[in-house]
Amino acid sequence: MDPPLRIAQIVPPIERVPREGYGGTERVVFELVSELVRRGHEVTTFASGDSEVPGRLVPTEPRALRPAGHGGDISGFMISTVLQAIARPTAKQVVFRRRSEASRRSTQRAVKARPQAGATEAA
Numbered sequence: 001m002d003p004p005l006r007i008a009q010i011v012p013p014i015e016r017v018p019r020e021g022y023g024g025t026e027r028v029v030f031e032l033v034s035e036l037v038r039r040g041h042e043v044t045t046f047a048s049g050d051s052e053v054p055g056r057l058v059p060t061e062p063r064a065l066r067p068a069g070h071g072g073d074i075s076g077f078m079i080s081t082v083l084q085a086i087a088r089p090t091a092k093q094v095v096f097r098r099r100s101e102a103s104r105r106s107t108q109r110a111v112k113a114r115p116q117a118g119a120t121e122a123a
Contacts, residue, residue, distance in 0.1 A: 009033055009045040009053075010085050012078050013061040014070075017051040029053075046085045060084055 011017055011029055018030035029045070030053060036043050037054040045051065049059030060081040065074060 004039075004041045005036075006042045007036060007044070008085050008088070009043060009047075010081060011045065011047040011051070012074060013048040013081060014065050014074055014077075015048070016064040016067070017045065017047045017053055044088070046081055058084065058088070 009029060009032070011026065015024070015026045017026045017033075019026035029047075033043050033045055033053050033055055043053075043055035044058055045053045045055060046058045046060050047053070048064040049057075049062045050064055051057055051059075061077060065077060
């Protein structure tokens with residue numbers, strides 16, 4: 001039997017996981033995390049603090065943004081969420097992310113701005 005994977009699930013903090021009221025992407029995330037944990041994998045979910053998931057939850061915001069009244073651009077929150085996951089000391093073997101076009105562009109800008117480990121500037 002293969003050793004368990006260490007998996008990071010990164011979720012935009014717009015809605016809690018699972019979202020109340022209906023399915024949606026947040027429900028899919030919940031079901032995926034539940035099954036991965038059931039199979040013995042170590043899953044860390046980066047999501048809003050009011051989320052309820054099996055495995056380990058790392059709250060990236062205290063509460064989901066939309067129910068708390070935020071209706072604007074979430075790109076800054078998404079960048080913060082991704083950077084929190086990257087900064088975790090334990091390496092992850094697999095990372096799942098749901099990305100909107102806006103968060104993809106924002107994340108690319110943030111990653112390009114970060115110096116790479118071991119990189120040197122050309123003279």
